[in-house]
Amino acid sequence: xxxxxxxVFRGDRESGGAKQxxxxxxxxxxxxxxxxxxxxxxxxxxxxxxxxxxxxxxxxSAEVNGRPRLTCxxxxxxxxxxxxxxVYPMKSFPVIKDLVTDVSWNYRVNKxxxxxxPKPDAKxxxxxxxxxxxxxxxxCIECFLCQNVCHVLRDHNKKEExxxxxxxxxTAALEMHPLDxxxxxRLLKDELGIGYCNITKCCTEVCPEEIHIxxxxxxxxxxxxxxxxxxxxxxxxxxxxxxPKPD
Numbered sequence: 696x697x698x699x700x701x702x703v704f705r706g707d708r709e710s711g712g713a714k715q716x717x718x719x720x721x722x723x724x725x726x727x728x729x730x731x732x733x734x735x736x737x738x739x740x741x742x743x744x745x746x747x748x749x750x751x752x753x754x755x756s757a758e759v760n761g762r763p764r765l766t767c768x769x770x771x772x773x774x775x776x777x778x779x780x781x782v783y784p785m786k787s788f789p790v791i792k793d794l795v796t797d798v799s800w801n802y803r804v805n806k807x808x809x810x811x812x813p814k815p816d817a818k819x820x821x822x823x824x825x826x827x828x829x830x831x832x833x834x835c836i837e838c839f840l841c842q843n844v845c846h847v848l849r850d851h852n853k854k855e856e857x858x859x860x861x862x863x864x865x866t867a868a869l870e871m872h873p874l875d876x877x878x879x880x881r882l883l884k885d886e887l888g889i890g891y892c893n894i895t896k897c898c899t900e901v902c903p904e905e906i907h908i909x910x911x912x913x914x915x916x917x918x919x920x921x922x923x924x925x926x927x928x929x930x931x932x933x934x935x936x937x938x939p940k941p942d
Contacts, residue, residue, distance in 0.1 A: 699771060701729050702779040703741070706730035706815045708813045714738075715779055724784060725757050726766040726774075730794070750903060753838030757794050763840040763901045785843040798839055804858050807886055811869055812877040825873040831911060832868035834904040837861065841898035841908060847891045858887030860898035860908045867912035870919065880923040883916055892917070 697720045705714045716737055718729045727745055734741045746752040748767045755766045760774060760781055774780050788796035808888045841860035858866075866883060869875055874901075883889045894917075896909045906912075922929055 700779040702781045722862040726769045742795045753836035856888045
């Protein structure tokens with residue numbers, strides 16, 4: 696049976712380093728299988744977060760050969776076998792142990808976003824195209840790979856000023872709901888810092904659900920913020936009509 700060398704980070708937020716393991720390769724094997732082999736036969740204390748092993752729970756996120764991926768969807772035979780396959784924890788979040796990172800910051804950001812609130816006179820009827828517009832965003836499995844690869848979080852650590860792609864996707868799902876009554880433009884501008892995003896599309900590239908994060912969520916939200924706060928004609932129209940300012 697063929698073997699591959701797996702180079703896995705071992706340690707915590709204080710210290711650690713890479714350790715190599717020889718792992719037998721079977722047909723159809725994914726990186727998570729290789730990690731389970733290490734855990735089951737070589738290092739029983741290896742910390743690995745996982746749940747469904749079907750690409751739907753988002754738990755097994757890691758950096759494989761330097762790219763953020765779900766280890767349960769990354770086949771071993773898709774990776775070069777002539778050198779060690781590296782498996783490291785997500786760089787944007789503090790390491791707890793080995794491949795397990797502390798992603799609790801994401802849930803604190805989530806609490807900032809006002810929930811869906813229907814219009815008082817909502818008739819609960821929608822066009823199919825309105826339903827489909829937001830359906831894509833509900834595919835998110837919260838693997839946080841988009842958060843991990845985003846340079847605003849990864850390289851500049853703007854966690855106190857920037858919400859990240861995952862929460863622009865959630866906000867877009869709410870903002871584009873035809874029956875929602877809230878206006879989250881000020882939240883996007885002041886607390887989630889959408890202006891920091893320079894639409895490199897790196898978040899879209901790593902999304903395992905193939906959500907068009909940049910084109911369908913972030914850019915439309917940026918346009919809403921511009922309309923609310925920076926369009927001089929719209930500001931004049933609102934002033935004449937006596938329309939309320941954004942929340």
